[in-house]
Amino acid sequence: MTNLSVNINKVATLRNARGENVPNILQVATDCELFGADGITVHPRPDERHIKKADVFDLRPIIKTEFNIEGFPSEDFVKLVTIVKPSQVTLVPDAPDALTSSAGWDVPANIELLSDLVEIFHSAGVRTSIFVGTDIENIKAAARTGADRIELYTKPYADLYESSREKAVKPFIEASIAAHKAGLGVNAGHDLSLKNLEFFHKNVPFLNEVSIGHALICDALYLGLKETICRYKECLAD
Numbered sequence: 461m462t463n464l465s466v467n468i469n470k471v472a473t474l475r476n477a478r479g480e481n482v483p484n485i486l487q488v489a490t491d492c493e494l495f496g497a498d499g500i501t502v503h504p505r506p507d508e509r510h511i512k513k514a515d516v517f518d519l520r521p522i523i524k525t526e527f528n529i530e531g532f533p534s535e536d537f538v539k540l541v542t543i544v545k546p547s548q549v550t551l552v553p554d555a556p557d558a559l560t561s562s563a564g565w566d567v568p569a570n571i572e573l574l575s576d577l578v579e580i581f582h583s584a585g586v587r588t589s590i591f592v593g594t595d596i597e598n599i600k601a602a603a604r605t606g607a608d609r610i611e612l613y614t615k616p617y618a619d620l621y622e623s624s625r626e627k628a629v630k631p632f633i634e635a636s637i638a639a640h641k642a643g644l645g646v647n648a649g650h651d652l653s654l655k656n657l658e659f660f661h662k663n664v665p666f667l668n669e670v671s672i673g674h675a676l677i678c679d680a681l682y683l684g685l686k687e688t689i690c691r692y693k694e695c696l697a698d
């Protein structure tokens with residue numbers, strides 16, 4: 461079974477546009493769960509352009525499924541995660557001003573940092589996932605940090621899907637098999653959508669979770685949140 465974690469960053473973007481509390485992201489998170497989401501993902505960025513630090517605290521008690529916090533492990537971020545203690549933290553190597561995530565970690569180059577962070581998060585009882593590309597040696601290095609999971613950066617898959625979906629998915633199949641062999645769970649995300657998700661899920665083994673935000677929230681404008689979540693769940697049906 462592959463879980464669907466709904467990333468609600470873009471709901472917060474809309475809310476922030478007017479500086480008030482519409483849409484209410486706590487209500488949206490609760491409704492996502494009600495409509496079948498297996499988890500909620502947020503990616504607080506240093507400029508608080510969408511999810512704010514206060515949102516992370518407010519969301520903690522109301523999320524009944526899995527709470528996944530993604531982000532760059534700055535001092536502030538580490539403190540936030542160790543206080544809030546979500547179900548999972550996903551470490552992403554984004555520069556503070558990044559438009560969006562655009563690459564996974566170079567794990568060998570950051571092995572000490574990542575190993576120390578895994579220890580800190582484990583001491584707080586938080587499952588730890590490392591955002592990576594499909595390079596096999598890099599994934600083996602992720603296992604050496606003691607991390608529980610990797611999250612595969614799926615933009616390269618999404619970009620190539622239209623022209624050659626078999627070619628697009630192949631490195632992800634190999635990466636997921638290598639991660640599983642190394643004892644890691646496998647998450648995936650970035651630019652997954654109703655177009656490309658079913659094929660990814662059918663072909664990539666050992667897929668624990670996908671986190672999806674941008675496309676899902678855009679689809680909800682046309683289909684409504686309930687129908688949208690239902691369609692994404694159908695793409696993940698075994």
Ligand SMILES: CC(=O)[C@@H](O)[C@H](O)COP(=O)(O)O
Pocket residue numbers: 467469470503505530552559560561591649650673
């Ligand atoms: C790690 C990842 O791929 C997602 O968290 C993505 O970066 C979403 O962040 P934005 O919503 O800020 O684009």
Ligand SMILES: NCC(=O)COP(=O)(O)O
Pocket residue numbers: 467501530611648649650651652671672673674675676
């Ligand atoms: N980890 C990926 C995520 O949470 C959502 O990415 P996207 O669907 O907004 O591209």
